[in-house]
Amino acid sequence: MLSSTASAQLPSCWYLFPSHLNAHHHAQQKRKLTSLTLANADRQVYNLCLSQAQKNNKGLESNYRTRYNFNLIQNHKYPFFQLLFPFDDTKDTNNQNSQTRKESQFEVDKHKGFKENNIARSLFTEMWWVDIKAAIGQRINLEGILCSAMVIVKSPKLALPHIAVPDIRYIDWAELRRKGFKGVVFDKDNTITAPYSLMPWPPLESSLERCKLEFGPDIAVFSNSAGLHEYDPDGSKARMLEAAVGIKVIRHKVKKPSGTAEEVEKHFGCESSKLIMVGDRPFTDIVYGNRNGFLTILTEPLSLVDEPFIVKQVRKLETTFVSYWCRRGLEPPVQKLLPNPMSCVKEPRP
CATH class of the missing domain: 3.40.50.1000 (HAD superfamily/HAD-like)
Structure with missing residues (x-):
């Protein structure tokens, strides 16, 4: 079984996870999450160690979030974390997030345009459409x-x-x-x-x-x-x-x-x-x-x-x-x- 471990200094917090994500916490205090284990559909396990330090350091928190986003986008294996840590509001000095978003949007637009062109091409080349045009044109x-x-x-x-x-x-x-x-x-x-x-x-x-x-x-x-x-x-x-x-x-x-x-x-x-x-x-x-x-x-x-x-x-x-x-x-x-x-x-x- 493949496994990977990521460790960071993040503020103490607790999250409500869906049951199918198989999340377990190991904390000394109730309702405070210090360790997090995740298993995806491929049975790959990911362990997170969450610290209670740096509660009020918003600058470090933003920095850690940026580092997490960079690693997740590079690997393309952690769609769940993209929901937990939205990266639209973070600063990306390498411009990796912006580039990824552009490529993704380009693919969506390309697929949409290809589909619309196929529909239009199919509509105007079908014989039933030609027959309708002929019927209208012969009347008017x-x-x-x-x-x-x-x-x-x-x-x-x-x-x-x-x-x-x-x-x-x-x-x-x-x-x-x-x-x-x-x-x-x-x-x-x-x-x-x-x-x-x-x-x-x-x-x-x-x-x-x-x-x-x-x-x-x-x-x-x-x-x-x-x-x-x-x-x-x-x-x-x-x-x-x-x-x-x-x-x-x-x-x-x-x-x-x-x-x-x-x-x-x-x-x-x-x-x-x-x-x-x-x-x-x-x-x-x-x-x-x-x-x-x-x-x-x-x-x-x-x-x-x-x-x-x-x-x-x-x-x-x-x-x-x-x-x-x-x-x-x-x-x-x-x-x-x-x-x-x-x-x-x-x-x-x-």
Whole structure:
């Protein structure tokens, strides 16, 4: 058994020790502690000899306390004595106590910072968080709100489509091809799929096939959900939609109606004035198309069942503005390839 002995001149005193510390005193006088034996959990025994001299010498007492603190910190084996003799108020000429406290606090701060960084990293990289951001962003399009305000104040005609139909079955794709258009750009939600779905709307499949026959591979989806880097960073939604619909999804960084047609033109290899933009939202799809010179086609929403309440209210507001401007006689920007847009509208096949 290992043992160590420490001896010092300290004032007479008595202490109430917890029973598990196994403290025993050997004194001639009652309640006055002159000898102290301690045993820790590792069965190491420590003996202290306490003297009754120097009762009123506060300077020596402080000196002894400092020496005890120094030895205890150096050995790091006596946590109990750190409770008995707090060393924050003692003078340490070697600055050992201050250094130890700094190192200990540094380790605590380092561990706390590491834990907080791990929590933040885990939160912002989990896919469920990305999905929440996507859901909120698709309901509240801040870029769209600002752009819509500018449209209402300065350029209402940008929200007016060249062609308005119930859905894409009413579009004569062959006639559009004969007029000189090179490609078709579809919005996704409520244009060719139900809201937030990655599967095509079944009644539209025949019209999509006829569009593919006329334009071949020059068809793409340009959406504010699938393919948008902010909400589809790994492109997983874009790949799923491509597999289900058989149409290429253009990856892009800026939400409609903001941004230019650079990414779309690069995909098709032609200028935007020879392309067709098809969507269900006047203040996003149609404004984006008109700003960049597309032929714009507005469709009615396929389903409002799963559409969020906010989107429904915004849609009603958009429809109200468009109807008002049409009654006033406003017209959309001129499209050179199609002076008479109604020539490309037909009744759908039964």
